[in-house]
Amino acid sequence: MWLRAGCEIQFDESEPAPFILMLRPRSGRRQWVARESYTLIPSVPVEEYTDPYGNLCQRLISPPGKFVIRTSADVLADDTIDVAPGAPFVEVQNLPNEVLTYLLPSRYCESDQFIQMGREIVGDAIPGYDQVARIEQWIRDQFIYNEAAPHFQLSAADFNQMSEGVCRDFAHLGIALCRGLCIPARMVVGYLHKLEPMDFHAWFEAYVGGRWYTFDPTQSEPRGGRVTVAYGRDAADVAIFSQFGPALYPTRMSVQVEQLPGPPE
Amino acid sequence: MWLRAGCEIQFDESEPAPFILMLRPRSGRRQWVARESYTLIPSVPVEEYTDPYGNLCQRLISPPGKFVIRTSADVLADDTIDVAPGAPFVEVQNLPNEVLTYLLPSRYCESDQFIQMGREIVGDAIPGYDQVARIEQWIRDQFIYNEAAPHFQLSAADFNQMSEGVCRDFAHLGIALCRGLCIPARMVVGYLHKLEPMDFHAWFEAYVGGRWYTFDPTQSEPRGGRVTVAYGRDAADVAIFSQFGPALYPTRMSVQVEQLPGPPE
Amino acid sequence: MWLRAGCEIQFDESEPAPFILMLRPRSGRRQWVARESYTLIPSVPVEEYTDPYGNLCQRLISPPGKFVIRTSADVLADDTIDVAPGAPFVEVQNLPNEVLTYLLPSRYCESDQFIQMGREIVGDAIPGYDQVARIEQWIRDQFIYNEAAPHFQLSAADFNQMSEGVCRDFAHLGIALCRGLCIPARMVVGYLHKLEPMDFHAWFEAYVGGRWYTFDPTQSEPRGGRVTVAYGRDAADVAIFSQFGPALYPTRMSVQVEQLPGPPE
Amino acid sequence: MWLRAGCEIQFDESEPAPFILMLRPRSGRRQWVARESYTLIPSVPVEEYTDPYGNLCQRLISPPGKFVIRTSADVLADDTIDVAPGAPFVEVQNLPNEVLTYLLPSRYCESDQFIQMGREIVGDAIPGYDQVARIEQWIRDQFIYNEAAPHFQLSAADFNQMSEGVCRDFAHLGIALCRGLCIPARMVVGYLHKLEPMDFHAWFEAYVGGRWYTFDPTQSEPRGGRVTVAYGRDAADVAIFSQFGPALYPTRMSVQVEQLPGPPE
Known part of the structure; x- marks a missing residue:
């Protein structure tokens, strides 16, 4: 496209x-x-x-x-993003070196505080892609996506106390939960075709099955039409x-x- | 040495x-x-x-x-660390590209929350080295350095509520205050000769006057005898x-x- | 411009x-x-x-x-290129690390074979910019710049046997002579405004006085209006x-x- | 080991x-x-x-x-080096980006001059590992390995006119022939256990079947016990x-x- x-x-x-x-x-x-x-x-x-x-x-x-x-x-x-149910968790010792930095906690993703919560959310999902998909769905279910929400610079832990948020909040929480499960996750900012209302957008990628996959808890289904402008650990890196x-x-x-x-x- | x-x-x-x-x-x-x-x-x-x-x-x-x-x-x-009273603040537009990442907030250094506080601490100090020296002294004065303090993974904002802390807490607070003033600052972990009690140590460096200078608020005076093991934005990078x-x-x-x-x- | x-x-x-x-x-x-x-x-x-x-x-x-x-x-x-007569030679021990690779011989610049010849060309010029300017002038004087010259992949040593050549030959010879004098030199390819006949162009840069300066032996005087497309050690890197x-x-x-x-x- | x-x-x-x-x-x-x-x-x-x-x-x-x-x-x-007969040639479009630099000609490996010769040497070998193995064997057969050979800074083309040479000459020729066949190849310097006579040593690696393999035409059979000190395009990079x-x-x-x-x- x-x-x-x-x-x-x-x-x-x-x-x-x-x-x-x-x-x-x-x-x-x-x-x-x-x-x-x-x-x-x-x-x-x-x-x-x-x-x-x-x-x-x-x-x-x-x-x-x-x-x-x-x-x-x-x-x-x-046109579309790849969806890969069953793509397996990659054990830390098998991750490529350059991916490891995306396991660490960062300014807005206090992943060290989300370990237990992540486990509860993913339950018995197959380790890997399916866990991230559950996290994505859980965020969708729990929070109202509202770009008009007052968007101070919330961290994942801050946002977790709220009921609604903007795209970067959704991404931060998804990233923090993934990292808490030892799944590398990074923030992406860019453009999304047909986003409503149109604005810059943020989503995240998780590394499972040997590559990065796109996840966007603000959207009800997987959507392509994305233009990446920047990658980083969280919003601090990609303003x-x-x-x-x-x-x-x-x-x-x-x-x-x-x-x-x-x-x- | x-x-x-x-x-x-x-x-x-x-x-x-x-x-x-x-x-x-x-x-x-x-x-x-x-x-x-x-x-x-x-x-x-x-x-x-x-x-x-x-x-x-x-x-x-x-x-x-x-x-x-x-x-x-x-x-x-x-043997000793360089001390440079008067070394000037470097305006953002003149900082080398590779230093800019050390201006951003990070996991344990929420510099975006320390802007006002930093200004009050430095008062009328000459912008640059002297500001960092005031920050370092202020931390020394306000907090008790106690390696036996319970050291959860405190951030600068958390530590700022406490009265005593470990070396990484002192460094995080110094870094957050510097960055809030647009002075690049980074964490260093390594060894310090004659540290009491002996352990791994953490301190910070600030970029003023065109280079990095060493600051260590846990010590009462500038001391050399340091072996650097790792640099990073904060403790998340240099475990x-x-x-x-x-x-x-x-x-x-x-x-x-x-x-x-x-x-x- | x-x-x-x-x-x-x-x-x-x-x-x-x-x-x-x-x-x-x-x-x-x-x-x-x-x-x-x-x-x-x-x-x-x-x-x-x-x-x-x-x-x-x-x-x-x-x-x-x-x-x-x-x-x-x-x-x-x-609009113009910087010209800096007198800009001094930088001794090897004071060169930035990232510049050192441009001292080594490369595919088309056998600088190890041009040490003696370089010394003779520069004569008593002040070490640094003035030496490179003499090399540039010497190439201009000795060779006919002719973009229609048969341009096989000549190296500096090959070209040194010829009487006319294309821009890349001129650049290779300049680079080889500079490196033979321990002056870092690199090839640039790009565009030059008003080049006659218009084509892609190649020239070189030499590191003296703490920065890179542009030299172009194919032109009779210093000219700006250059758009750089690629840098490298020689034409092998920048095809x-x-x-x-x-x-x-x-x-x-x-x-x-x-x-x-x-x-x- | x-x-x-x-x-x-x-x-x-x-x-x-x-x-x-x-x-x-x-x-x-x-x-x-x-x-x-x-x-x-x-x-x-x-x-x-x-x-x-x-x-x-x-x-x-x-x-x-x-x-x-x-x-x-x-x-x-x-203890041993991997040997992989049949490991396939990787087409240029499928090579990792960071490997591409090892396809280019370099100071001592004028691979652009060895295309035809390489084809004749490998004959009907299966593209990939087997081609490199034939090149390695051909060098062994054609040249006498003699560390006492006068070792000026010969390039592959120079050495190809000689009858005996040192380890770096053997490696340069192997590299030039591989690159001429679009097989990435790089020089390695280091130590080899039980080398006779003991000295620093040079050999080469070729990229086939998705990874680097070690080849050493100076030795009559594959040998482990190697300590790598440096990698590069040729001897100019790894002095x-x-x-x-x-x-x-x-x-x-x-x-x-x-x-x-x-x-x-």
């Missing part, structure tokens, strides 16, 4: 401020970016680097006054924009994802 | 268990390992890899029954040993650091 | 063939890609990865029949396209670089 | 000279270093870093006068010591490898 995904973010500050943005999807094994644009109005100097997770980060100093960031990418994305100093809020922000009839010419 | 630093850790479990250990100091820019041994009794297969922070990690499956891990390294370490599954506790553990008269022959 | 740089390459083979392409300029410290497209006609699956030098590589299997690869990028490039098996030749190939009036909207 | 492998190298120069050494075997997937020492007499400052191939490199400035480097490591090495400036020669050099009865205590 060819998707055109992008955003427009507008700031209006009186003082220049340093920013790190993660708004550039990159081509990789499962997605191909055929066309892309990244516009800054006014144009300011930008420097791009790759973070430890392989994400492309853009560093810049926002100018005072109205500042618009506009991105658009034409991406070949999978769409990080500022330093007093928090700045966009004065406007919009996200678009539309399907293209075919590859861009 | 030439130091011989090492440990002996003993487990006695009925079941084999996967482990990841970080017990091998590596040579680098500021320390040179001239002799080293890493013994496993009984001998079991080990695989070593480098984690994203550059630390050497040893993967193995512990055998059932008594299992001893014994390490020893002869290391050329700095001396990580197990997966039910927590295992060493049946014995001892740490030794002694000064050598000169380089090993 | 905003440049629009791109190419169109056409193959027409009866058999599918695996390819690795390096045709995607990436944003970095000195160039910013604001818009980009990479079209394959017909559309085939592509996988992108980063090579050890940080270059973006595209892997694909070319389809049988006519196959067109078309790229275009809008890039903010430096615009690598095939495996019998050599395939494009049936058509064209390169365009034009200046834009300002940033793309 | 537990081996104690090490060397002693002595220089005696009137001027200080910068050096890069690769003398420290590292633990990894297939070898475990249980004890190690690296002595410099007199003791001078050293800095260690990891090169792009993952090898540990030691940087130092040799002092004027007698300078001795002495290393020793107790390593658990495989035991690199100097910069006029070549320095050790005044003495000796290598020892002995089998230990068991793991070091």
Whole structure:
């Protein structure tokens, strides 16, 4: 499926401020970016680097006054996501080295506090994919997905006390529960075609059966049409924009994802 | 200063268990390992890899029954640590890319919650080294350093409610306060010559004036004689040993650091 | 200077063939890609990865029949290149670790054979930038730059027997001579605004005075307007396209670089 | 098999000279270093870093006068090397990204010049392991292995004109022939138990059947007891010591490898 995904973010500050943005999807094994644009109005100097997770980060100093960031990418994305009931748990000693970091607790995923709870949720599910599927379903059943929920920076433990939350809360809880069962799990931020209401989105991936699988407890069924922008341990690693100093809020922000009839010419 | 630093850790479990250990100091820019041994009794297969922070990690499956891990390294370490009053704050836009990850909040350092508190502590100190020195002194003044304190896995926010703590608590709080001021800070675990009582130790480094400086709020004055074993964002990244599954506790553990008269022959 | 740089390459083979392409300029410290497209006609699956030098590589299997690869990028490039007479030689012991690999001989730059010759060319020039400038000028004086020269895969030693050559030959010789003097040097491929005749271009960078400087012996004076596509030790690392098996030749190939009036909207 | 492998190298120069050494075997997937020492007499400052191939490199400035480097490591090495007749050729499009660099020609392995010759040597062998085995045998048959052969820095093409050579020549030719057939191949330097006469040794690995296999055309049959010190594209990447400036020669050099009865205590 060819998707055109992008955003427009507008700031209006009186003082220049340093920013790190993660708004550039990159081509990789499962997605191909055929066309892309990244516009800054006014144009300011930008420097791009790759973070430890392989994400492309853009560093810049926002100018005072109205500042618009506009991105658009034409991406070949999978139509559907792979679903693999029965895919087995991989014992820690057999995990690839580079996956091990996704077993550790992180800022918003206190997996060390979710061991017992995870076991209860998965019950007698076959270790591996089926356990993650139960966790995903349990989150769906227990929490109301509401992008209008007040979204402070909740951790999985904080969110577990609530009854409704945003996509990142759902992902954090899923990740914390997986890691508590020794299943590597990582956060993904990006775009989802036909997301309602349209916005940036967050979901998670779990490593079972020798590869990463996509899980999204905010959606009632497995859905493709995803454009990945960044991977990380949790939201601390994959902020769409990080500022330093007093928090700045966009004065406007919009996200678009539309399907293209075919590859861009 | 030439130091011989090492440990002996003993487990006695009925079941084999996967482990990841970080017990091998590596040579680098500021320390040179001239002799080293890493013994496993009984001998079991080990695989070593480098984690994203550059630390050497040893993967193995512990055998059932008594299992001893014994390490020893002869290391050329700095006699003193550099102290640099006045070393300036580096603005975010001028930080090297690889340092930026140490500005983000992490599992045990919820720096996003310490912004206001950090500002109050540093007061009118010159931005940079002097701010970190004030933070370090404030921690010394406010908390009792007691390695016998019950050490659950406290985060900086948890510890901030307590009156006494262990070295990792002191380091976490220092890190969280620095990051809240946009000063990159990272955790170090290793050995400290003449530590009382002798044990593994944790301290932190802050990036000011264009390089990393060592801070250790558990000690009343700047001290050298440090052997670094691992760097990370916080204790989640630099566990001396990580197990997966039910927590295992060493049946014995001892740490030794002694000064050598000169380089090993 | 905003440049629009791109190419169109056409193959027409009866058999599918695996390819690795390096045709995607990436944003970095000195160039910013604001818009980009990479079209394959017909559309085939592509996988992108980063090579050890940080270059973006595209892997694909070319389809049988006519196959067109078309790229275009809008890039903010430096108007001029920095020129730094007097910038000093950096002694080997003071070079950054990551630069050391560019001191070693490589496939097309047998620097171990150019030590004596390099010394004679630089004569009494101040060690550092001035030595590289003399090497650059010497190559200009000795060889005729002729893109129509038969360009087999000549090494620096091969080319040194000739009287005329293409851009990659000029770069290889410059690199070999620099390395022979213990000056790190690397090959760059990319686009040069107003190159005559327009084509892909190759030049080199030398590390003196604590940073990389651009040198291009094919041009009579320092010129900006460069878009970097890839860095490497020599042409073996930075082939615009690598095939495996019998050599395939494009049936058509064209390169365009034009200046834009300002940033793309 | 537990081996104690090490060397002693002595220089005696009137001027200080910068050096890069690769003398420290590292633990990894297939070898475990249980004890190690690296002595410099007199003791001078050293800095260690990891090169792009993952090898540990030691940087130092040799002092004027007698300078001795002495290393020793107790390593658990495989008793035998895996032999896998029939292991299939991996098509380029299926090779892991990180292996692709070992298909390219390099300083001493002009694989682009060996395509036709490689095909003739392997004849009708099954593509993959069996082809490499034929190459290995062909080198054994054609060339006399003589460590006393004058060993200038020959490339594979140079060596192909000779009748006898040293281990690095044999490895270079094997690598060049493999790459010419699109089989990734890399150079290994290290120690070989019972090598006659004892010295540092070089061999090569080829990637077939989804992993690296060891080949050593200098030996009449497959032999284990190998301690790897460094991997690279060819000898340019894996010099035991690199100097910069006029070549320095050790005044003495000796290598020892002995089998230990068991793991070091």
